[in-house]
Amino acid sequence: MTTSIWMVLVILGCAVVTWLPRILPFVFVKNVKMPDVVLRWLAYIPVCILSALVIEGMFVKEAQLVTIDWLHLCAFIPTLLVALVTKSLSKTVVAGVITMAALRFFFS
């Protein structure tokens, strides 16, 4: 249970730069009426961010080449199927973790 002033300052710095993007829209959206095109653009953000976060895990950069992370792709397929069939967050997470643990057990 130790830390240093230096570490606390770094963590505080990270906290401030994380906090500002989170709260600024909440502070300013009250006073600013957003144009229709911005609202339509924002409507695409959820699907875009979520798919980008999923896709990020499926590629791996090796030396100069970006290639498919086969382990992630193999885990993705059953995870996607469970999500489609159950539409359940917790079941999907359990399925994903078990699949990944099994794949790592057999293939690495």
Added chain:
Amino acid sequence: MGNEQIQSNSYTPDTFMQGVKDCVPTLLGYISIGVAFGVVGIASGISVLEIFLLSVLVYAGSAQFIFCGLYLAGAPVTAIVVTIFIVNLRHLLMSLTIAPYFTKHSTLRNIGFGTLLTDETFGVSVVATSKEGRLGGKWMDGLNVTAYTTWIAACTFGGVVGQWLPNPEKWGLDYALVAMFVALLILTLASIPKTKLMHYLKLIVYMVVCMYGLLYFVPGHLAVLLSTLAVATIGVVTEK
């Protein structure tokens, strides 16, 4: 009056407890990732107290993992802070999406909603808005506070456990994060009108191409941010 009653019954009630309940399905994700983070933190040479501070003050899974990576690599302070800023810049887009639903609340409460926004609470809220077209303040607090306290407890617990369990990846725990995003993506897509679904599926294909191309030039977190900006713009331009 009778009609109104029926209408409001079909909505999720705006209570703190309902928010807590709607958070429960995400808790397994928070717990497994939080514990994994604690274990990774210890392995990277960060103390339990520092793990606790990071989860209380930064409260962002991916950023905390990256923090460990950079700390371990001996990166300079400026590099750590700038990277964390870029990694978490996606919250700006999420806040912009959620904030319009809370304009009737005070600025202080809005700061509260924003402070505790995460990928997961954002996902749960987006699913709620696409089903019901509104979000309740008390519900949001219940969701946020449950997620926040669970995260802090899981990270700290992971730090304590980390002194004995050296390899969380072996148990597939790192994949909990991706699996959660898969589920949130499917839930969001499921609430989109059938007529627009093809448009969205095309955007996901563009997203794969965009991410693949960008990964040659920038780190993953920056690729996520840039391709989101690009593909959302394509979405607006190509919609009918």
